[in-house]
Amino acid sequence: MPVKSNPIPWTRRSFLSAAAASAGATGLPTAAHAAAAPFQPNWDSLVDGYRTPEWFRDAKFGIWAHWSAQCVPEMGDWYARHMYIQGNWQYEHHLKTYGHPADVGFMEMNNRWKAENWDPEALLDLYAKAGAKYFVALANHHDNFDNYDSKYHAWNSVRIGPKRDLIGIWAKAARARGLRFGVSNHSAHAWHWFQTAYGYDAEGPRAGQRYDAFRLTKADGKGKWWEGLDPQDLYTGRNIVMPEGFRTARAANAWHDENTRYWDEKPPLQNPAFTRQWFLRCRDLIDSYRPDLVYFDNSGLPLGQAGLDITAHYYNASMAWHGGRLEAVVNAKQLPAERRPGIVEDVERGFREGIEPLPWQTDTCLGDWHYNRGIFNNHGYKPASTVIHRLCDIVSKNGNLLLSVPVRGDGSIDADERKIVEDIGAWMARNGEAIHGTRPWRVYGEGPTRVAGGMFSEGNSQPLTAEDIRFTRKGGALYAIAMGWPKDGLLRIQTLAEDSNVAPGSIDRVEAVGSSDALPFKRTRRGLEVKLPEGLAGAPAVTVKISGAGVA
Incomplete structure (x- = not known):
């Protein structure tokens, strides 16, 4: 059963009051005083007032570093969730390589993530040469770790792991090369996605023993690398805890699929602190790094009203940064037609059948979103020709392509990825005139x-x-x-x-x-x-x- 974390109803008024109280002295518009700003935190205001900036319509091609501690094991997507699901191949890898998840949880991957071979300037040189006009860096994933100097979340890359402000360094390198800079924010799902860490083995020699998230407290960190940190802040607390009594891994995993994997964009009603914290962290990300694009890995905007509040804040802040000109792009997915004018819709690993009246974006990846050593070993990435064909199809239909190039935990990319990006660059060097700055014709093709x-x-x-x-x-x-x-x-x-x-x-x-x-x-x-x-x-x-x- 979910744990009751706050008996006080979390109303819209109390949310905005808390936001105003913690706004600080940034001098930028906030959702708390949106009434005085051009954009209000509601869909009508976003739809009526937003126009996609010309830089995005001209750019057409971006590259994405979808990089977090989940790349350390080099075992592909969703490692932080699946390593807690008994019988999953990533669980088996973790057990054999690092230890049982009751003893060695995912938080230890954050400490192992050192980014020792990361050369952001060389990577951005490669991406700019490939014809990318914008670059997006992952700011946080569903594993709830901030890759920046986060004021509201101690589990971040400055304090732990790389011990560097990854977003700040990426931003500086991208802008030095004339690229627009974006960030992706996936953490709104952490409150349910990460609940597998509170589970247990349903069978086997350690059946019934809860995993690390269930038992660890701040006090347990004394004398350890994470002293002073509270694991519950990382794992998000006991929101949807796997009940006792499962005797087979199959039954336990079915329970998780039904109860903790769902793509729920609503805020957790019994954990309003999570929504408040998400808003503060996201606003801090926007105000500190002033991105040109914010990608939300959400169907619609995240966490109900909080998503509307942060989008209005971002649009108003962008206008303040640019002398009244709106340069901001927000990406989210699966929007009803009437809401698409308010942000730029993203179509994950997909296409459109015809020319869209509004600009849109596809995001896809050469392989898995998180680095997967097996794909490299089997030479299984998308070839450059496939990427180029998809780019041409998407651009002909009024879209942009955001391509993820998987990054190893150490911060490098492999030889196959480099060759693919170089081949894309060779084609773009001659043909980019037909991509950049173009618009759809009368028919797409x-x-x-x-x-x-x-x-x-x-x-x-x-x-x-x-x-x-x-x-x-x-x-x-x-x-x-x-x-x-x-x-x-x-x-x-x-x-x-x-x-x-x-x-x-x-x-x-x-x-x-x-x-x-x-x-x-x-x-x-x-x-x-x-x-x-x-x-x-x-x-x-x-x-x-x-x-x-x-x-x-």
Whole structure:
């Protein structure tokens, strides 16, 4: 049963009063006095007042460092949760490598995380060369650890593990290279996601013995590396504790799947302190580092009213930083259509089927979100060609691509990842003109391959081929990007046939992007046929620039 942590009802008035009391002397607008600011903490105000800033619409491509102590074991996603689920392969790895989770809990991974080979400037040089125009760093994950100099949470990277302000260092390196800087905040789910740490083995030699989160208190840290810290602040307290009586791991795990894994965006009613603390930590993150983008790993905004409060605060703060100009982007997922104008919707590992009227974003990863050694050993990352094809498809439909490049616990990336990023950069060096600063054309493209829409749809989509073409536009020119090299070197674009309703005017000139030389072309009722230069053969995608009244 959940523990009753506060008998006082947590109303909206008391929440904002507490926020005002702890606002400090930042001089920036806060949700506590939103009435005097342009944005109010409600959906009507966000929808009516927000416009996606041009920097984001122009950027098109960002790279993300989804990096936390969960990368230390190099065992992939959600290690901090799964290491407490008996029978899970990550539980078995933890047992064999580090010890039983009753003795060695996930908090010990934070102490093992040293980031000893981290070179943020070299990584940002690589990402900027790859054509990224914004960079996003993970500020905290569901494991509830802050990767910055957090004023309201002692479990942070300055005090523990790396002993450095990771977000501050990332921000400085990104901005020195002309990149916009963003942060991702995932910790609103920690109050239920991390409750596996309060469980126990349902079977085996240590059946019934509770894991570390259940038994550890601040007093237990005396003389240890975590002296002065309270493990309950990290593990979030006993919110949804696994009841006694399970005798099989299967039954216990089914209980966790039903009760602690759900993607509930509502605040925990019996732990209002968690919501208050989340708000303060997030506001501190925004005010201290002034990000251009805040990514919430949430369906809609996190934690009910708290999410609206922090978004209004962020928008108002951005206007204060930029002389009244709103430069802020907030990402969240699975929004109803009527709320999409208020923030920039993110589609995790997915696509859209057609051109969206509002800017949007896909986030995906070369492999697992947290570093997985097995993917590297098996050379299982997405190849550069796949990333480039997805980027072109997304941009043609008014979207951006945020690509996660998994980072090892030591702060480095592996040889396969580096080669993929370099290959993306080689393509972008020639073809970036057709990506950056563009807007959708009249249609997104043509071709036989089905692209499934929606969250997690990338696994249901077929690979794009040379017959699939995507369009973008900029400065009166149309860019046509073929997802491969045509077999005979002849690019055929049916959409631009001489009797086309989409492009009824003339086509005067065609050239390969990256060259000012005109290419021979012929326009018939079957389409526009362009003879491509042999030097482009083998490219993952081939781009031509088309001029004329018919495409302007």
